[in-house]
Amino acid sequence: MVKENLLQVQENIRKACEKSGRNPKEVTLIAVSKTKPVPMLKEAYEDGSREFGENKVQEIMDKYPVLPPDIHWHMIGHLQRNKVKYIVDKVCLIHSVDSFRLAEEISAQAKKKRVEADILVEVNIAQEESKFGTSREEAFCLVEEIARLPHIHIKGLMTIAPFVENPEDNREYFRQIRQLSVDIMRKNIDNVSMSVLSMGMTGDYMVAIEEGATMVRVGTGIFGERNYQKTCETD
Numbered sequence: 001m002v003k004e005n006l007l008q009v010q011e012n013i014r015k016a017c018e019k020s021g022r023n024p025k026e027v028t029l030i031a032v033s034k035t036k037p038v039p040m041l042k043e044a045y046e047d048g049s050r051e052f053g054e055n056k057v058q059e060i061m062d063k064y065p066v067l068p069p070d071i072h073w074h075m076i077g078h079l080q081r082n083k084v085k086y087i088v089d090k091v092c093l094i095h096s097v098d099s100f101r102l103a104e105e106i107s108a109q110a111k112k113k114r115v116e117a118d119i120l121v122e123v124n125i126a127q128e129e130s131k132f133g134t135s136r137e138e139a140f141c142l143v144e145e146i147a148r149l150p151h152i153h154i155k156g157l158m159t160i161a162p163f164v165e166n167p168e169d170n171r172e173y174f175r176q177i178r179q180l181s182v183d184i185m186r187k188n189i190d191n192v193s194m195s196v197l198s199m200g201m202t203g204d205y206m207v208a209i210e211e212g213a214t215m216v217r218v219g220t221g222i223f224g225e226r227n228y229q230k231t232c233e234t235d
């Protein structure tokens with residue numbers, strides 16, 4: 001099932017790129033494997049997936065040692081400062097940085113582990129109460145502050161758009177965050193690149209690609225529905 005799903009998602013990515021005149025090579029598909037068991041990740045790996053997204057530190061720690069070393073792990077969930085030390089040398093990109101204090105801790109732990117940490121600044125573009133992320137207005141300031149820290153490098157922006165029935169409803173938000181990334185890029189801040197735009201999930205990744213996403217985070221569309229009940233029982 002994973003294989004068919006992956007092929008379908010890749011085909012959809014190709015279509016969205018074609019529609020918007022983009023090169024599919026510009027778009028990285030992150031297989032969001034949170035709550036899914038290791039054999040399923042192995043299946044996706046066998047089918048060619050190398051980018052995996054997880055939203056819990058513990059799950060990265062559990063899966064990291066038992067899966068091939070050429071996997072790129074993406075931390076896409078809210079990150080607590082006291083847990084940065086466990087993953088800073090294991091993940092290739094932290095998508096969810098929304099405060100200076102968190103960035104400071106990433107910088108400190110990266111130094112300690114002798115790595116360079118690549119991060120995205122998470123923006124709550126629709127200003128939803130329930131979501132993490134900085135506001136559009138605060139984003140400039142936050143980027144400028146984080147840029148001065150050593151061993152941490154801003155590569156772009158990430159957003160989690162609202163949950164909607166019709167993906168077209170999120171098009172305007174994707175446009176806004178893309179515009180924000182262009183505005184930040186124009187400031188030419190040292191140590192800041194805006195090459196990554198992480199946006200789009202199972203319900204809306206095609207629209208996100210049409211609006212400029214360079215990374216899409218697809219879980220359900222690849223691995224099927226998540227059963228949260230079960231994970232809670234085993235926790």
Ligand SMILES: *Cc1c(COP(=O)(O)O)cnc(C)c1O
Pocket residue numbers: 032034055076077160201202203217218219220221
């Ligand atoms: C779970 C999750 C996804 C994937 O969601 P799907 O709707 O299953 O594709 C993407 N991004 C983040 C931040 C997530 O937590």
